[in-house]
Amino acid sequence: MSTKTKILDAAEILFADKGFNGTSLREITGQAEVNLAAVNYHFGSKKELIKAVMSRYMNELSPRLELSLNSLCLEERQPTLIDVFSAFIEPLLHLNSFKENGTTIFLQLLGRGYTDSQGFLRWFLTTQYPGVITSFTQAVRKAYPELSAEEMFWRLHFTMGTIVFTMSSSDALIDIAQNDFDRHVDIAGVIKQVIPYVAAGVGAPIVR
Amino acid sequence: MSTKTKILDAAEILFADKGFNGTSLREITGQAEVNLAAVNYHFGSKKELIKAVMSRYMNELSPRLELSLNSLCLEERQPTLIDVFSAFIEPLLHLNSFKENGTTIFLQLLGRGYTDSQGFLRWFLTTQYPGVITSFTQAVRKAYPELSAEEMFWRLHFTMGTIVFTMSSSDALIDIAQNDFDRHVDIAGVIKQVIPYVAAGVGAPIVR
DNA sequence: AGCTACTTTAAACGTGTGTTTGAATTGTTA
DNA sequence: TAACAATTCAAACACACGTTTAAAGTAGCT
Numbered sequence A, B: 001m002s003t004k005t006k007i008l009d010a011a012e013i014l015f016a017d018k019g020f021n022g023t024s025l026r027e028i029t030g031q032a033e034v035n036l037a038a039v040n041y042h043f044g045s046k047k048e049l050i051k052a053v054m055s056r057y058m059n060e061l062s063p064r065l066e067l068s069l070n071s072l073c074l075e076e077r078q079p080t081l082i083d084v085f086s087a088f089i090e091p092l093l094h095l096n097s098f099k100e101n102g103t104t105i106f107l108q109l110l111g112r113g114y115t116d117s118q119g120f121l122r123w124f125l126t127t128q129y130p131g132v133i134t135s136f137t138q139a140v141r142k143a144y145p146e147l148s149a150e151e152m153f154w155r156l157h158f159t160m161g162t163i164v165f166t167m168s169s170s171d172a173l174i175d176i177a178q179n180d181f182d183r184h185v186d187i188a189g190v191i192k193q194v195i196p197y198v199a200a201g202v203g204a205p206i207v208r
Numbered sequence C: 001a002g003c004t005a006c007t008t009t010a011a012a013c014g015t016g017t018g019t020t021t022g023a024a025t026t027g028t029t030a
Numbered sequence D: 001t002a003a004c005a006a007t008t009c010a011a012a013c014a015c016a017c018g019t020t021t022a023a024a025g026t027a028g029c030t
Helices: A003-018 A025-032 A038-043 A046-074 A081-086 A089-098 A102-128 A130-143 A149-168 A170-181 A187-202 B003-018 B025-032 B038-043 B046-074 B081-086 B089-098 B102-128 B130-143 B149-168 B170-181 B187-202
Strands: none
Touching (some): A038 A046, A089 A187, A102 A130, A102 B102, A170 A187, A170 B149, B003 B038, B089 B102, B089 B187, B102 B170, B102 B187, B130 B149
16 A cells, blocks of 8 residues: 555544644654655645545545435425435445445544634635535525525534534544443434434524 | 733633634733743643633533523423523523623633543533533423433534534634625524524434 | 666754743732 | 742743655666
8 A cells, every 4th residue: 555545544534533733743654654754745744634635535525425416406396405415325425435434534524624723624625625515505495495595504504513513523422322322323323313403403494 | 800810811712713722821821911830820731721711601601501491491381492492592692791702702612622622621511510411401301302312312412513513613604694695793693593493403303 | 787766764953832940029927 | 027928930841743854765767
């Protein structure tokens, strides 16, 4: 396996677990069993490494996600919000066949990126992958056309928060749930729980 | 004003803005115009300072919040979930008279605490202020008794995520909203938007 | 083999971090 | 005023960080 790949593989797990700021290059190169200087040689800087880690997942996810969301808009009938959010399931879970625990890792990375590093990752994602966002908002608009642009703006950010926050601490939450309720829980189970929640939230009656 | 207070005042703003890991003691003491060593002298360590910052707010908030939630449980009639979440409004906005922008600062701190520092703040809050959590779950149970303990567990964490994530980036979101929709938005406005969302989310039909 | 380009390596650099130290200063009590 | 405790202060400590450097090693090609 190439040094570049070894670094990416080690970095994504550590980043997901301890955040971008909380992970040092020495930890990453130690885990990857490569020399410390390899990161700066292959990626230029830590910031560029972070981008590379995120891009590897986004390039895998975004085409499938856009396809899935756009197909909703092409259908004749009006989709429900459950349909819209369910469109995320297959593309997200596909990351598991792309990489072991890929879904969890990616969602945790997303959570880290939105709170670490003063939102530079938000800028990176919205500018580098704008197609996903427009596909998503169009699907929501078709499912709930009464929602004004401003209300949609807020509700989509609330949804982002729900997903991202839940997933960034999903390991801890799954542990608690397994102990308290004595049954197996995995990331797919969490996704199935969260969909009715966010669908109902976005579909809440309009306040006036 | 005492050195201790000057440190707390400077620290909470910097912590809210840049996170706990992202803020150095030198920034804090510089802003507070006190000597660097004062933090370790008065608080012992940076970790203890973080606890002190959070405690100052929690001690102001938690009695009012518990009172507000418990009064719902004492009423005869069954509260709606809107009632339950609206019970947060007055105690939260009261932080603004306790301190300038207190509501925003506190909610941002809460958001930081849940993602920074690998969840030690989650442990701190749940062990030091368990009354708030039990009052809250009892109120939700009264409003929606059909919800199983497990479903409630997940939905309350989703709600926590919605609130905490939204507020930790509320400054950026409010800026975007003001530009895009050309109208004034403040923290009270965001709270009014988020309540129907989380109420509908928690109140979503049960999946089987 | 010899040349070239790429990659790896150990070591150091400069900077920033939380914390500690011991002397100087201030405040309090007798 | 004298003695004592509490606080402030500048300086240093030990360590971890991201990055850079220059030498050593490796591969492919003529």
